[in-house]
Amino acid sequence: MAFRILSLLALMGYAAAECPNACSGHGTCSLHDQCTCCRNWQGNDCSQRTCPFGYAHVDSPKGDLDGSTGTLSGPNYPLILGSTVYPFGTTEQYPDAASDEGHFYMECSNKGMCNRDDGTCECFPGYEGSACQRASCPNDCSGHGTCETIKELAEDREDGDLSKGYYAMNGFASDHAGIGDLSAIGDITYELWDKTLTMGCKCDPGFMGPDCSMKICRYGVDPLFIPSNYLYSADGVIEYDFDAPHFEKAFVEIIGGQGMKGQFDLTIYDVYGEKYVLDALNYAAYETGNYTSCAEIMTHFPNDKIKDTVTGTFHHQMAHKGGLVSSAYVGGATKPFCMAMMVNQTNQDADGNYRKQEIKDLFQAEQTGIRYEFDYNRGNPGYIKDLFIDNLTPEPTYAETTTDSVVYGYYGIIKQGEVAEYSDINKNFNPTTNRFMYSDDNFFQSGKHDVKGSRSALDYGVTLPGYIIEAHNSSHQVLLSRDVHFYIEPTSCLAEYPEGSSCKQYKTSKVMIFGKEYHVNKTAEEWLEVEAPHTSDYVVGPESEDYQVRSHVFRPVTNLTLTEPVIFPDEGPFAVDYKNITYKWSGGPGRSAVQTPLLIAVPEKVTVKAKLTQVYQYVSECSGRGTCDRETGLCSCFNGYSNDNCDTQTPVC
Numbered sequence: 001m002a003f004r005i006l007s008l009l010a011l012m013g014y015a016a017a018e019c020p021n022a023c024s025g026h027g028t029c030s031l032h033d034q035c036t037c038c039r040n041w042q043g044n045d046c047s048q049r050t051c052p053f054g055y056a057h058v059d060s061p062k063g064d065l066d067g068s069t070g071t072l073s074g075p076n077y078p079l080i081l082g083s084t085v086y087p088f089g090t091t092e093q094y095p096d097a098a099s100d101e102g103h104f105y106m107e108c109s110n111k112g113m114c115n116r117d118d119g120t121c122e123c124f125p126g127y128e129g130s131a132c133q134r135a136s137c138p139n140d141c142s143g144h145g146t147c148e149t150i151k152e153l154a155e156d157r158e159d160g161d162l163s164k165g166y167y168a169m170n171g172f173a174s175d176h177a178g179i180g181d182l183s184a185i186g187d188i189t190y191e192l193w194d195k196t197l198t199m200g201c202k203c204d205p206g207f208m209g210p211d212c213s214m215k216i217c218r219y220g221v222d223p224l225f226i227p228s229n230y231l232y233s234a235d236g237v238i239e240y241d242f243d244a245p246h247f248e249k250a251f252v253e254i255i256g257g258q259g260m261k262g263q264f265d266l267t268i269y270d271v272y273g274e275k276y277v278l279d280a281l282n283y284a285a286y287e288t289g290n291y292t293s294c295a296e297i298m299t300h301f302p303n304d305k306i307k308d309t310v311t312g313t314f315h316h317q318m319a320h321k322g323g324l325v326s327s328a329y330v331g332g333a334t335k336p337f338c339m340a341m342m343v344n345q346t347n348q349d350a351d352g353n354y355r356k357q358e359i360k361d362l363f364q365a366e367q368t369g370i371r372y373e374f375d376y377n378r379g380n381p382g383y384i385k386d387l388f389i390d391n392l393t394p395e396p397t398y399a400e401t402t403t404d405s406v407v408y409g410y411y412g413i414i415k416q417g418e419v420a421e422y423s424d425i426n427k428n429f430n431p432t433t434n435r436f437m438y439s440d441d442n443f444f445q446s447g448k449h450d451v452k453g454s455r456s457a458l459d460y461g462v463t464l465p466g467y468i469i470e471a472h473n474s475s476h477q478v479l480l481s482r483d484v485h486f487y488i489e490p491t492s493c494l495a496e497y498p499e500g501s502s503c504k505q506y507k508t509s510k511v512m513i514f515g516k517e518y519h520v521n522k523t524a525e526e527w528l529e530v531e532a533p534h535t536s537d538y539v540v541g542p543e544s545e546d547y548q549v550r551s552h553v554f555r556p557v558t559n560l561t562l563t564e565p566v567i568f569p570d571e572g573p574f575a576v577d578y579k580n581i582t583y584k585w586s587g588g589p590g591r592s593a594v595q596t597p598l599l600i601a602v603p604e605k606v607t608v609k610a611k612l613t614q615v616y617q618y619v620s621e622c623s624g625r626g627t628c629d630r631e632t633g634l635c636s637c638f639n640g641y642s643n644d645n646c647d648t649q650t651p652v653c
Contacts (some may be wrong), residue, residue, distance in 0.1 A: 049119025
């Protein structure tokens with residue numbers, strides 16, 4: 001009997017030493033009948049899988065891990081050290097984070113539930129990836145866009161893009177391009193924790209919305225819009241300004257010696273931000289006719305994306321007090337989008353000879369060329385991103401005819417397209433001269449005002465296009481990367497007309513830099529040479545050949561001369577740690593050697609504000625006189641209005 005009892009006790013002891021479920025084959029049985037699980041397995045019997053970890057989109061405490069049911073241990077007291085899931089332990093409260101630290105590793109990135117059976121994360125809606133580490137693009141961008149990381153979206157943004165938000169890069173109907181901030185700084189470097197985790201749709205031109213599912217309707221000018229600088233009497237308009245409203249007009253000019261010919265690439269945009277790259281356009285002297293015609297250029301654009309403008313007659317445009325264009329398409333002429341012509345012969349030196357400042361090789365008698373003008377006009381209203389020459393290559397036969405062959409290319413804007421009317425509301429109107437005048441009696445116009453504690457700062461509602469590319473502490477000169485003559489005028493405008501001022505209400509002579517107000521004493525357009533390998537010196541034929549063709553491309557920039565030196569602040573809210581801004585040309589991330597390089601400001605891009613405020617947005621979808629059907633992209637006009645963008649009054653009398 002005693003032997004049987006001892007044997008039974010021995011068997012009971014043996015059974016007690018067995019680990020739960022034999023550790024499920026995914027661990028080893030250790031001291032105290034506890035399983036030591038293999039990597040990526042957990043649970044008391046090692047039967048549960050551990051899911052992938054990722055940076056937490058949102059940090060959260062883990063709660064009572066040790067079952068103490070008491071106060072949760074603090075962030076400096078890690079628990080369960082040496083576990084398979086947390087080898088270095090973890091905390092019950094929020095992690096011990098420094099002031100600039102966050103987004104700690106969490107299972108399924110804290111945006112999903114772990115399926116312990118197969119070790120996969122079941123992500124919450126809006127997140128994807130093996131660890132739910134990425135924000136997913138809604139509806140895969142509906143087939144009308146590409147799903148990209150926030151880092152890619154920032155790098156994709158080109159200088160000149162005014163649309164806001166990562167999902168509106170090419171569609172900006174409700175959040176329209178051209179309102180307020182016109183700086184449009186592109187090629188942004190994004191290096192925060194979520195640079196490869198936050199995703200968004202980059203919509204194709206003509207589409208918008210978080211998932212790019214909504215179509216954009218045609219833009220138009222409100223037919224009841226009256227520019228604020230139009231003067232009326234009982235007989236109708238007595239004075240008007242062709243500068244208002246602003247419709248985009250741009251040009252390309254190529255100048256060379258006799259017999260010049262070759263090819264150039266042109267990048268041009270429509271109002272929706274769609275980019276058209278016109279490759280291998282032929283250029284030659286206008287009088288030869290051996291160049292790519294405007295009719296050929298127009299074939300590169302889809303129907304109705306860029307089109308000619310049919311305008312009303314002067315009577316239809318001006319006779320009615322009810323608006324700028326009462327019946328825009330009645331009895332008017334057609335203004336073509338593209339026109340080819342002889343080069344502009346208005347630039348003369350001190351001796352009266354025509355020669356652009358940058359042309360040092362060709363005298364007037366030797367110059368020939370061609371000029372294209374692209375007039376978006378009323379048929380394509382709105383903010384238009386600037387066109388540019390992307391390549392300028394003379395033909396080898398041109399070099400064979402002369403040993404001093406050279407070609408110069410110029411591009412720029414004659415008039416900036418706008419969607420809203422801006423005004424220096426602090427100017428006073430002089431009814432005697434019908435001019436807008438600065439007044440020393442006006443509180444906002446007299447004296448100097450900084451941002452801090454000044455009502456004047458509220459009037460700086462427009463950030464100028466581009467950014468500073470050259471400025472030095474205590475210097476009066478500031479060089480901007482874009483042409484800003486459409487917004488800035490010098491203080492000398494007061495004396496330019498014998499009968500009064502030439503100052504425009506929609507321009508200002510006051511700018512704000514680093515939060516401080518400055519007066520503009522003088523403005524000057526300058527030509528900045530684009531440094532691009534494929535537009536630099538070009539050797540024709542084998543290296544042993546003697547012929548060398550030079551091609552140069554220039555873009556416009558603006559030099560502002562201030563009445564007092566600009567100061568780089570070293571303290572306060574606008575403090576910077578540098579005293580100079582310079583520029584350089586860079587290929588940029590992922591750009592090949594044959595792409596037009598990027599203009600980079602060093603050490604950073606600093607914007608300039610102008611003392612202008614928005615008065616009225618006169619360009620909008622359906623001209624503000626209809627509603628947009630987001631499924632079809634077609635306007636449904638209100639009664640009394642017609643056309644594909646509702647910009648024409650059609651009363652039934």
